[in-house]
Amino acid sequence: MLPDYYEFSFPVKIISGMKAVNQLPGEMMAANARRPLIITDQGVAKAGLAQLVLDAFAETDLTIGGLYDQVPPESSTLLVNELAQLYRDKKCDCLVAVGGGSVIDTGKGVNILVTHGGNDVRDYRGAEMLKGPLNPMFVIPTTSGTGSEATNSAVIADPEKGVKMLFVSEFLLPRAAILDARLTLTLPPKLTAATALDALAHAMEAYLSIQKNPMSDAYTWQAVKLIGEYLPRVVRQPDDKEGRLALANASTMAGTAFSNSMVGCVHSLGHAAGAVGHIPHGVAIGIFLPIGLAFNSQRRESMVAELLLPLAGPEVYSNTPAPKRAARTVKAVRDLMDELHTLTGLPRTLSEAGVDREKAEAIAALAINDGSAMMNPVELTLDDARKLVEQAFEWQAA
Amino acid sequence: MISKENYPDIQPGKKPVKRAVNKTFLFVLGRALQSLSKHDPLIQHEVQSWPENFTLMMKVRPNGGSVALTRTDGGRLIYRGASFDEAKADVVIFLKDVEGAFDLLTGQLGIDMGYARHCMCARGDLSNTVSVVRVLNITQAYLFPRLLARRLMKRLPPIPWGRRWGLRLKAYLLGIPFGI
Numbered sequence A: 001m002l003p004d005y006y007e008f009s010f011p012v013k014i015i016s017g018m019k020a021v022n023q024l025p026g027e028m029m030a031a032n033a034r035r036p037l038i039i040t041d042q043g044v045a046k047a048g049l050a051q052l053v054l055d056a057f058a059e060t061d062l063t064i065g066g067l068y069d070q071v072p073p074e075s076s077t078l079l080v081n082e083l084a085q086l087y088r089d090k091k092c093d094c095l096v097a098v099g100g101g102s103v104i105d106t107g108k109g110v111n112i113l114v115t116h117g118g119n120d121v122r123d124y125r126g127a128e129m130l131k132g133p134l135n136p137m138f139v140i141p142t143t144s145g146t147g148s149e150a151t152n153s154a155v156i157a158d159p160e161k162g163v164k165m166l167f168v169s170e171f172l173l174p175r176a177a178i179l180d181a182r183l184t185l186t187l188p189p190k191l192t193a194a195t196a197l198d199a200l201a202h203a204m205e206a207y208l209s210i211q212k213n214p215m216s217d218a219y220t221w222q223a224v225k226l227i228g229e230y231l232p233r234v235v236r237q238p239d240d241k242e243g244r245l246a247l248a249n250a251s252t253m254a255g256t257a258f259s260n261s262m263v264g265c266v267h268s269l270g271h272a273a274g275a276v277g278h279i280p281h282g283v284a285i286g287i288f289l290p291i292g293l294a295f296n297s298q299r300r301e302s303m304v305a306e307l308l309l310p311l312a313g314p315e316v317y318s319n320t321p322a323p324k325r326a327a328r329t330v331k332a333v334r335d336l337m338d339e340l341h342t343l344t345g346l347p348r349t350l351s352e353a354g355v356d357r358e359k360a361e362a363i364a365a366l367a368i369n370d371g372s373a374m375m376n377p378v379e380l381t382l383d384d385a386r387k388l389v390e391q392a393f394e395w396q397a398a
Numbered sequence B: 001m002i003s004k005e006n007y008p009d010i011q012p013g014k015k016p017v018k019r020a021v022n023k024t025f026l027f028v029l030g031r032a033l034q035s036l037s038k039h040d041p042l043i044q045h046e047v048q049s050w051p052e053n054f055t056l057m058m059k060v061r062p063n064g065g066s067v068a069l070t071r072t073d074g075g076r077l078i079y080r081g082a083s084f085d086e087a088k089a090d091v092v093i094f095l096k097d098v099e100g101a102f103d104l105l106t107g108q109l110g111i112d113m114g115y116a117r118h119c120m121c122a123r124g125d126l127s128n129t130v131s132v133v134r135v136l137n138i139t140q141a142y143l144f145p146r147l148l149a150r151r152l153m154k155r156l157p158p159i160p161w162g163r164r165w166g167l168r169l170k171a172y173l174l175g176i177p178f179g180i
């Protein structure tokens, strides 16, 4: 299906390898930057990963302007404003974000301020409003899930108003994403599983969205294939470097797909369940992925069916009669979740995740107002959302 | 020899008809929303979830017309005219160009497809975007014939036949021409 019109933007250089972080100083110099501000979080610093990045600067003549390692799990506009001041005070000329979604989104916010000026990042919220490119930013993801290193958006919480602010612009894409096998090696299997399911959902939802296009479809295809092939392997063998790098690649590719084609109802429901039930994003998304695929099959059956090939491989695909393939894709996701549940204890339902059934109504009400519902192929009404949330409390054996 | 005298500036052309149509439809949209929000429970339900005194503005870039609406009590919307101060609106949806705006405003392109095609960008707090889109869809379901409206949205809003025609006639006969 070729859309009448579409746009696709992905100007991020990908640097992928077992020790890819060592290329960071060279990339910096190529971008005519010499004084980075590095931001990360406590978990990354304690795991010694920030040190890996610092080590890459050995025997160069680049001075690191500062290392901030206290980014909280939820990014905040106040922190962004303070870090922008630090960047200016230390006369930095580029940013390095080492971490997951919160660290990367914080970095994107800081980069808006230090490039376009001002003291409050909230002034820049909105969609496609930034005027011109930002300073060089380098992203080193330490989880394989959010895909934030490949997306044009940032979500930053405003602690004063208690809301999450959305920033969308192609200029938020970093100059380079560095995928280094060592950075995700110590991620515990359960977290690996949850974040990879998030990436799988990014890829699959982009493929079904009303904004889908041939470019993003290509990224979806390869992301789904890599996750289908490597996720079970990495969860069994967490120190599998090749597998880790494959998942990092898949996550970035899935990010590219949804940065250009958006996600859909799985994310609407997952965001709502995460906010109301206080469960991690990846866990919530995993729970709703098979449910959302089945729901969207009413409009997108042939596309859900196509996803069986990269997910389950040519054998399964060709052995499944064409009319049964969409349902088989849903089953393949359920099988994968069963396997991950057995291996890591990853919750498959909201009940297993410890969410109270009384919260169902609040989750449904919030879900239909989530921005990602807009590009979903099927309108998500309150009645639909209620039914889907209800399903999420019971595990439907594959 | 290339001389700058032979290469004068080229000023942008004009599309006065499309521009006039856009302005007319923006006016119709504003007045229709004001009228419909007095009676339609679906619109009122959505608008009540918006912040107090929230002002929504839609503008064709760079100055091809605009519409602004402010939320008041009971989920009603007040039409604020075609020259509202952009800086005072809480959310401004910019329609990027005259052609895209024409397609969107005249019902040739649905709101969600328009967004998918990057016809618009927006400044401000986007947390109630989905609700705003639902309100625009409901309005289009009133303004346009059913066959046309069905192509513009994924699912038509559940408006009973009697109310659809009652409020449609009221909007076209009183709400849009006289602002009542």
Ligand SMILES: [Fe+2]
Residues within 6 Å of the ligand: A146, A198, A199, A202, A267, A281, A285
């Ligand atoms: Fe996600």
